[in-house]
Amino acid sequence: MSNIHATAIVDPAARIDPTATIGPYAVIGPEVSIGARTTVGAHCVIEGRTTIGEDNRIFQFASLGAQPQDKKYAGEPTELVIGHRNTIREFCTFNTGTVQDRAVTRVGDDNWIMAYVHIAHDCQVGNQTTLANNTTLAGHVDVGDWATVGGLTGVLQRMRIGAHTMIGFASHVGKDVPPFMVVDGNPLAVRGVNLVGLRRRAFSDERIAAIREMHKLLYRQGLTLEQARAAIMALPEKMPQARDDVALMDAFIAGSSAGIAR
Template sequence: MIDPRADVHPSAEIDSSVTIGPFSVIGANVKIGADTWVGPHVVINGPTEIGRENRIFQFSSIGEEPQDTSYRGEPTRLIIGDRNVIRESVTLHRGTEKGLGETVIGHDNLIMAYVHIAHDCTIGNGIIFSNATSLAGHVEIQDHATLGGFTLVHQFCRVGTYAFTSMGAALNRDLPPYCLASGNYARLIGINKVGLKRNGFSNDAIQALHRVFIQGMRGRAGRESHLDAMFEETEVPEVRNLIGFVRGSRRGILRGGRPH
């Protein structure tokens, strides 16, 4: 299952069911789980752990040193879960010692061509990264978010679950769960109603989220007091999740209103 033209380091732990294409290079301290397919011309350096049933396409660079001037060769890690699709020319970097020490990517993610995920990022499950999306270091992307093509995310920002960005959005603050963002710099423009309906959210939950957005998210004045009152009054779990995300933001929340 390993093409004879591939270069696999003797210390790499490769499951017997793994396929590795021609001219791929697998470095030391790399572990690849069962039924993973690695195409041609892929470079994987360690320490890197890759789970089961992943598909990694040509010219991807996986587990390379972080692009951080503080990095001095420490043995930081990249951890990738199961059933991810990693398309052409994707770059996924290990963590840094001053950060988490590892970059973590969950399960069932679609990472399209030319995506960059930098050091110390934490990526959840079921996320779509459209072409050429770029994440700076220390970014958190929660489950089932969708990032449009050429989305840029500033370091230390968070993107909440089921959030959505339009093409070319540039996020310099946190994007709350279930919300839409667009523009450069991005602004909040509403609730991700289409995405929520497609994923089986009830109409009641969607309407409750919409009310929170209209009453507590669009403006800046009085935002905290409005949201605190809504959190105490509601029993809708999605609303409590959204408000809890906003209350826990360290970098600040994207401003509301349509982008200029």
């Protein structure tokens, strides 16, 4: 195919859409699938059982689909799955999963992933996220839709980052970050509600008011977590437009094994 550079090494078994572009000196392994109009930059290595969707831009020197950095890994057939329309900048490293968890590392759609980001085994990254330079996700991390993670942030293994969150520069994420919150620091601290992000996503004033009320109940009233959850679940009685946001928050708290940042 004319859009595969002459110096690229592409295994004959790889499945490359005819409209995809492979740059100079890239190396593509036999179990790789690359979708329509995806571009792979110079010197990238894409290996393992890796599936990449359509319209992705993968910049030079990325390493995608390498074996997980897990001592328990013994060569099992695990995967990396990347969706559509993602931007993956220079020197990013995404590993495949492990059989001790989901056996797949997954990156959704429309994500903006900056240079030197590491996404370790079994991470699940949603849609429309922004991971700034040198963000490091340890194994088994979940990142919700529309989350933004500041540069030089480290996320401990098995942590969960809720939807619509904002994590500040150089933070240490050692607790689950509830949806809609702004956090930063080491130790991690909740600073408020992600008002800028919510307004950019056209959240109504009524929804934002309910989210601010959830923040107040969790962080400003001196309530126990269970007391705060009960009060949050009662919010739709007077704020019916908050029903879905309340359900998202309650499900996140209920699913937290590490405890939420508080």
